[in-house]
Amino acid sequence: MNAIDIKDVKVGYTKRTVIDELSVTIPENKITTIIGPNGCGKSTLIKTIARILKAEEGAIYLDGTSIQKMDTREIAKQMAILPQSADSPAGLSVFELVSYGRFPYRRRMGSMTAEDYEYINWAIEVTGLQSFRDRPISEMSGGQRQRVWIAMSLAQGTEILVLDEPTTYLDLAHQLDVLMLLDKLNKLEKRTIVMVLHDLNHASRFSDYMIAMREGEIITDGPPEEVMTKDNLRDIFNIEADLTDCPYSGNPVYLSYHLSGSDDHLPSRNDDREVM
Amino acid sequence: MTTSGKDNKRDKEAVKAVSKTARPVRGIFIIIGGLVFLGIAFMVSISLGAADIDLQTVWTALTGFDPAVSQHQIIWELRFPRIIGAALVGAAFSIAGALMQGMTRNPLADSGLLGLNAGAIFMLAISFAFFPGLPYVYVVLMSFAGAALGAVIVYGIGSLSRNGLTPIRLVLAGAAVTALLTALSQGIALYFNVGQDIAFWYAGGVSSTRWSHLAVITPVLLLMVIASLAISRSITILSLGEEVAVGLGERTMRTKLISGVIIVVLAGLAVSVVGAVSFVGLIVPHLTRKLVGYDYRWIIPVSAIVGAMLVVVADLLARTLNAPYEIPIGALISLVGVPFFLYLARKGGKEI
Structure with a gap:
């Protein structure tokens, strides 16, 4: 079952179109996370789902009904x-x-x-x-x-919770605290959760489903093990990531990374210290 | 509901906890206390003035009016309408300020600071210059139009700025537009020789209020009070921020539109009576929030009462401090308003 269907939406601000002909579905009773570099349109997408921004073309469907045809207060109950x-x-x-x-x-x-x-x-x-x-x-x-x-x-x-970067400005412990709370709500209450996260490892660890965006388009979407691959991360973020499995969730996480196309690693800090 | 303790005991505890945080009891107390205070202030204010009249005569004038007694004439034709005018103006400015602050989350919002009052004066100057002898109803309508004009220009200029509308930026735009519109009004007044009519509105005062004016503005004001109470809950939700309000199912555009009309009408109405008095709409809602909290269902009525008290007292002081001369009421209120504004501006607008 799909909680939210996004069909062929075009959204932008007065002059600039940010996303165009974008379609994706948010699965029911799952945690879905939207990731991508700065300016990729992830915030625009989540604001459109939340009806803070209006789609110029296409529509967002909630349980099969276009949100533009629904009373805003009825949407607020879902x-x-x-x-x-x-x-x-x-x-x-x-x-x-x-x-x-x-x-x-x-x-x-x-x-x-x-x-x-x-x-x-x-x-x-x-x-x-x-x-x-x-x-x-x-x-x-x-x-x-x-x-x-x-x-x-x-x-x-409501059955659905939409959160735009709920961990921003929080320190490490509080970030985890918020995500564990959302995880609990999803597991115990079967809430459908859609959010934007900056931290890839958090996204992978706590998501059932990930949507990766770049330049207004969806590069790939699926479960974390399909999205968090070396090739995908290169395509999305232009990085070479060293991946491993998260000891808590079993989903892929990165240990460290460097920028694609730059082989000139700086000497490690430990080496430095030995020289001195 | 999926989880929850359904025991009644917890519900009762919850109700108790609310009464501790919500402040309706205080609100009712302030409204009743305020009305009593206003009643007393009315009597005192009627008795004091250029010619003192003892309270006994005031009472007999109110209960058994005798047109043969000149003091009764003074009370009925001069002092009584001016005091009612002061109370209505105070309420109007304060409700307008509360709505502006709540709707825009701008702690520095006030019809005077954001150019509405200057716009109203500008249109008043035009109506005196080009349509002398216009009936008061149309003068008031011109004043509404002027307040709307001022608001549109200030918000227009404010939203041109690249980094969006910040409270301080809006106040700067308001100051610039006020200076421009005031200069234009003065130019019109000088050129068409209506300076005498206009000068009074810059300084502000309720001394010329007559029953015929009150007959026009009172029903409008009552209508606006009812309308603002009707949207008060929506204003509370808007005061949580635009995006949060949308998420809660608030029809934000509709609320803003209705609220905008109410603000313009209230500001225009108040200016047509008292002139360009600033700061009432700034001070009173802040004071009120300290007293009754953040629920606009309480902020609006309590602001109206507190605002009425403020202007009635200010008018009393304006008439008595340097009798028989009158101090402009606008100057008197600015004595309190300016330091208060500086205090809010220093806090960087984090109050709301």
Whole structure:
């Protein structure tokens, strides 16, 4: 089953077309990661899926229906979005921000229902934020804030989560923390997750499916063992990577790499030290 | 729902936790307290002025008006409408400021700073120069058009810049456009010899407010208050950021459009009464957020009350500090507004 079908979309900004005639499908109940070098159009693609950008041609289908024909609030009940630069009003508390995840379900003047509270509490619990629920978000660290935003998306109660670089600006431990949380949500709750990641090893380790882009086109898509190959990485990033298997996931990861076409390796730092 | 503890106990705890963070109780308290304060300020303000009238006479004038008593005449024809005008103007500027700040996430948004007030004055100058004796309803309409003009020019210039609209950049564009439109208005005023009519609107004041004006602006203002409350929840969602709002299923274009119309009408309406008074729309929403939090369903009504209080008190001071002369109300509010603006600008606009 496909969660999202992207068919022949053309997207761009006022003068420049970023992606053209792009088609790809996002599998249901899986973690899909979009990778590619800077400016390859991965962010444009995910924003189009999230309906932040509008496709000039083609369409995005959610469960077989074009999102342009759907009521935006109905989409919000099926798909939650975490933009790259989410930034909340300074004094908002964790509970307050997470409760906005219930916005698509609320009537004009109605207050929150028991079901709303149930979702909010669950979202706070599953992201491990119980002890922070009344804390202003401005007093929290970057990693904790990202958890709060993820909690808000979860309170939306959607089958699909779309995240644009959820680990950017986080240190190594917090990056892993966020990805493990998403992994848990996928495994336990069967959520379909689509995201853009910069770190290839993270992408490979945590994905069921990868989409690799370059210059607005999809170079290859498939499971990590098919995408993370020496040849593909050369095509996508112009690098020669030394691949091995991740001891945790078994998926391919790179140990180190150098730029394609440059054989002149610098002497290793260890050699240097011996000379001195 | 896939997972969750369904026990009622937790739900009750949740409700308790909300009441700790959400601030509706405080909101209600401020609204009621504010109304009481306004009532008292009305009485005091009516009694004080160029000619002091004791509270007893004020009371009898309000309860049993006697046209033969000159003090009753002063109260009914001069002071009462001006105080109501002050309250309405304060509410209008403050709601406009709150909507602007929430919608654009720009902590420095204010109808005065972003050129709306200058635009309104410009159109007022044109209407005095070319259509003297225009009925007040049309004067107000010209003022709306002017506020819209100012907003369009400022946002137009702001969005020309390569790196997008930052709060500071918009304020700079607002300052430039304000200078230009003010110069043009003054030119028109001098050339067509309507300087007397216009000068009053630069300095700002409610002294010329009459019942006939209030009859025009009060229904419009009430309509705008209702409209802004109707979109208040959407404004809260927009204040989380455009992309987050889209993700939550908010119809952002529609909300921005409605909100834009409300802002222009409120600013134009306020300027047509009091003139180009800046900073009310800047200060009040910030103060209000400190009091009731970030939910615009509370920010809007509380801003209206606090704004009304601010301008009524400012008007009282304007009339009494240097009686029998009046200090321009705009100058008085700027005394508080400018330092406050500098404080916000120093923080680099991270407040919202």
